[in-house]
Amino acid sequence: MAYAIDMHCDTLMTTFYEHGADSDFFDIPSQNLDVKRMMAGKTMAEFMAIFFPPEQYYTDVMHIEPVPYDTHIANCIKVMNNTLERYPDLVKQAYNSEDIERNFRDGKISLVLTMEDGVAVQGDMRRLDAFYELGVRAMTLTWNFENCFGAPNSKDPIIMNKGLTNFGREAVRHMQDIGMLVDVSHVSDGVFWDVCRQAKVPFVATHSNSRALCDHTRNMTDDMIRALAEKGGCMGLNIAPQFLDDTPGNKESRIRDLVAMARHEKEVGGIGVVAVGTDFDGTTGHLELNGPDKMPMLCDALIRDGFTADEVDLIMYGNVLRVLKEAVK
Numbered sequence: 473m474a475y476a477i478d479m480h481c482d483t484l485m486t487t488f489y490e491h492g493a494d495s496d497f498f499d500i501p502s503q504n505l506d507v508k509r510m511m512a513g514k515t516m517a518e519f520m521a522i523f524f525p526p527e528q529y530y531t532d533v534m535h536i537e538p539v540p541y542d543t544h545i546a547n548c549i550k551v552m553n554n555t556l557e558r559y560p561d562l563v564k565q566a567y568n569s570e571d572i573e574r575n576f577r578d579g580k581i582s583l584v585l586t587m588e589d590g591v592a593v594q595g596d597m598r599r600l601d602a603f604y605e606l607g608v609r610a611m612t613l614t615w616n617f618e619n620c621f622g623a624p625n626s627k628d629p630i631i632m633n634k635g636l637t638n639f640g641r642e643a644v645r646h647m648q649d650i651g652m653l654v655d656v657s658h659v660s661d662g663v664f665w666d667v668c669r670q671a672k673v674p675f676v677a678t679h680s681n682s683r684a685l686c687d688h689t690r691n692m693t694d695d696m697i698r699a700l701a702e703k704g705g706c707m708g709l710n711i712a713p714q715f716l717d718d719t720p721g722n723k724e725s726r727i728r729d730l731v732a733m734a735r736h737e738k739e740v741g742g743i744g745v746v747a748v749g750t751d752f753d754g755t756t757g758h759l760e761l762n763g764p765d766k767m768p769m770l771c772d773a774l775i776r777d778g779f780t781a782d783e784v785d786l787i788m789y790g791n792v793l794r795v796l797k798e799a800v801k
């Protein structure tokens with residue numbers, strides 16, 4: 473059974489807003505992810521995203537006043553630190569691949585802090601540096617709205633073709649210089665190609681699937697998958713039903729659909745491009761892979777589909793470790 477590195481979850485935010493400032497995520501059965509289930513599923517590392525919800529989410533879903541970016545960042549980090557401080561024998565923060573490998577040898581799960589949406593950078597390179605200092609080692613350039621980096625994925629071809637802003641180009645260069653992973657999940661096709669053209673080190677799509685198999689603007693075309701692979705990057709298999717099966721109204725997220733994605737991505741970009749980025753606690757539906765404890769089911773399904781044990785190791789953790797070695801300091 474392979475170990476796993478998962479490039480995306482929204483557990484920090486859900487833990488804070490559902491369980492409060494003193495909470496940790498050791499054992500939260502109401503969520504997809506907690507430390508207990510990461511141990512059961514042999515998680516090697518989990519990318520913990522600080523996701524910035526839109527104002528509407530605060531008012532309509534959580535029924536609270538929108539929280540300023542920096543307060544929200546502090547809230548998410550509080551939950552992560554609570555977990556790290558209370559379970560030092562089980563989890564440890566990691567800042568690069570060496571940390572992950574050392575923690576793994578010590579029998580500890582690595583937590584890597586990431587940011588979903590560059591909106592909080594607010595067009596200020598000093599804020600980007602400050603986030604790096606806080607421990608942020610990957611940044612999803614946009615979520616579903618335009619920001620200082622550029623445009624998001626969209627059905628509107630004008631938005632979809634928009635690329636990086638001037639600041640975005642400079643910021644991507646800066647991120648690759650300082651060793652912060654550039655994440656193109658959620659971005660427009662225009663931003664993807666701009667990143668691809670200027671990338672000096674591998675970049676990632678932390679939680680994106682194939683558009684050829686599931687026609688959604690959040691997924692990647694075969695040309696994009698090939699280009700990502702040529703740059704040495706990888707993309708994380710995402711469990712969200714709407715990114716796996718585009719049948720209208722589909723709420724099913726099946727492991728066999730994840731395997732089909734892996735097979736297609738391998739055919740198009742080679743085995744080096746396939747990785748895992750579940751989006752635990754960031755998506756809803758009937759999720760077969762509904763927690764890190766279910767990762768062995770994904771491994772078994774990949775083997776049954778004809779992937780070799782070495783290939784499964786690359787998908788589950790090897791490819792992400794390779795990218796981190798090259799792109800993150």
Ligand SMILES: [Zn+2]
Nearest residue numbers: 588658679754
């Ligand atoms: Zn996302």
